[in-house]
Amino acid sequence: xxxxxxxxxxxRHIQSISxxxxxxxxxxxxxNFLFEILEGELTVTASDLETTMRxxxxxxxxxxxxxxxxxxxxxxxxKNLPDQPCTFSVDMxxxxxxxxxxNGKSKMVGYAGEEYPKTPAIQxxxxxxxxxxxxxxxxxxxxxxxGNDDLRPVMSGVFCQFTPDEITxxxxxxxxxxxxxxxxxxxTGSSSFILPKKPLNLLKGNLRGDEEVLVEYDESNVVFTxxxxxxxxxxxxxxxxxxxxxIPKENPNVLxxxxxxxxxxxxxxxxxxxxxxxxxxLKLAGSELALFAEDLDFNNESNERLTCNxxxxxxxxxxxxxxxxxxxxxxxxxxxxLEMSDPSRAGLLMPGTNENEHExxxxxxxxxxxxx
Numbered sequence: 001x002x003x004x005x006x007x008x009x010x011x012r013h014i015q016s017i018s019x020x021x022x023x024x025x026x027x028x029x030x031x032n033f034l035f036e037i038l039e040g041e042l043t044v045t046a047s048d049l050e051t052t053m054r055x056x057x058x059x060x061x062x063x064x065x066x067x068x069x070x071x072x073x074x075x076x077x078x079k080n081l082p083d084q085p086c087t088f089s090v091d092m093x094x095x096x097x098x099x100x101x102x103n104g105k106s107k108m109v110g111y112a113g114e115e116y117p118k119t120p121a122i123q124x125x126x127x128x129x130x131x132x133x134x135x136x137x138x139x140x141x142x143x144x145x146x147g148n149d150d151l152r153p154v155m156s157g158v159f160c161q162f163t164p165d166e167i168t169x170x171x172x173x174x175x176x177x178x179x180x181x182x183x184x185x186x187x188t189g190s191s192s193f194i195l196p197k198k199p200l201n202l203l204k205g206n207l208r209g210d211e212e213v214l215v216e217y218d219e220s221n222v223v224f225t226x227x228x229x230x231x232x233x234x235x236x237x238x239x240x241x242x243x244x245x246x247i248p249k250e251n252p253n254v255l256x257x258x259x260x261x262x263x264x265x266x267x268x269x270x271x272x273x274x275x276x277x278x279x280x281x282l283k284l285a286g287s288e289l290a291l292f293a294e295d296l297d298f299n300n301e302s303n304e305r306l307t308c309n310x311x312x313x314x315x316x317x318x319x320x321x322x323x324x325x326x327x328x329x330x331x332x333x334x335x336x337x338l339e340m341s342d343p344s345r346a347g348l349l350m351p352g353t354n355e356n357e358h359e360x361x362x363x364x365x366x367x368x369x370x371x372x
Contacts, residue, residue, distance in 0.1 A: 146172075
């Protein structure tokens with residue numbers, strides 16, 4: 001099996017899917033890319049059994065076949081070559097691979113392509129087309145709020161809900177929650193599934209934003225098709241918690257404040273917060289917000305005052321400063337609103353102005369008990 005391909009074109013394609021490769025694999029063949037040639041088209045596949053990615057490119061080839069090629073070796077060789085045609089010659093009797101280029105050649109040994117794990121087939125699929133911009137925004141706004149608890153795997157992914165009216169993405173770790181809704185993309189029916197973190201990061205890295213993404217899914221797997229890449233991943237099995245139940249409905253106390261100013265103040269004050277709780281206290285009265293943090297173990301403390309718009313009763317409430325900073329960093333609007341009911345219930349952080357009428361973002365953060 002022989003074929004000729006541009007070194008930079010091949011490198012660009014295999015780097016776009018190389019993120020799937022795990023650092024330690026139970027199957028040695030998963031340290032390889034699967035190369036399949038059919039009618040002058042090369043399909044390269046990478047997999048970790050849970051997530052599979054493949055990409056297609058045109059090559060000069062007179063015959064068909066498949067071979068598994070060591071991934072790290074191939075990437076390292078191509079990275080160090082200037083743009084030029086490379087000739088791959090594969091001896092199918094012993095799976096020896098020779099790569100010839102202008103100044104010489106490199107040799108390595110691969111595996112039989114037939115040994116590479118098969119990509120799962122999707123049964124009774126539901127399909128949906130979503131713009132790359134919507135998926136990219138949804139991933140950026142929700143991924144940071146996912147959990148890392150192995151005992152609660154459903155919280156380690158992003159919950160996707162599709163209805164004929166809107167699509168919603170939700171992430172939570174039980175301390176913070178993000179709900180991102182778009183009304184400019186709909187499904188034909190109602191369905192939901194939980195997407196793992198790793199494929200979402202891989203998807204984000206390959207989105208340009210101007211493309212249309214085809215989403216196909218069944219009860220076990222989902223397939224994303226975009227540009228010249230296909231990503232297949234296994235869904236997280238389990239029932240997602242009823243997140244709507246934890247979102248307070250009545251929040252009469254509303255703080256409106258400049259996002260950058262609020263974030264900068266929290267960053268400074270939180271330097272003096274307890275390193276375990278990261279607690280920061282917000283004291284609201286009239287048009288003034290006071291921020292206060294202390295670490296009693298070292299007698300450290302800091303406080304700042306900011307002017308704001310506040311409509312509600314005077315109150316003191318404590319939050320984890322890291323969670324507040326994460327949320328504010330993942331918002332884009334100049335102003336934000338923090339809606340609260342009382343110091344023992346969750347606060348809701350939202351954009352101060354709705355710049356996109358089709359977009360709705362709600363971030364929830366649980367309070368921490370104040371040291372009295």
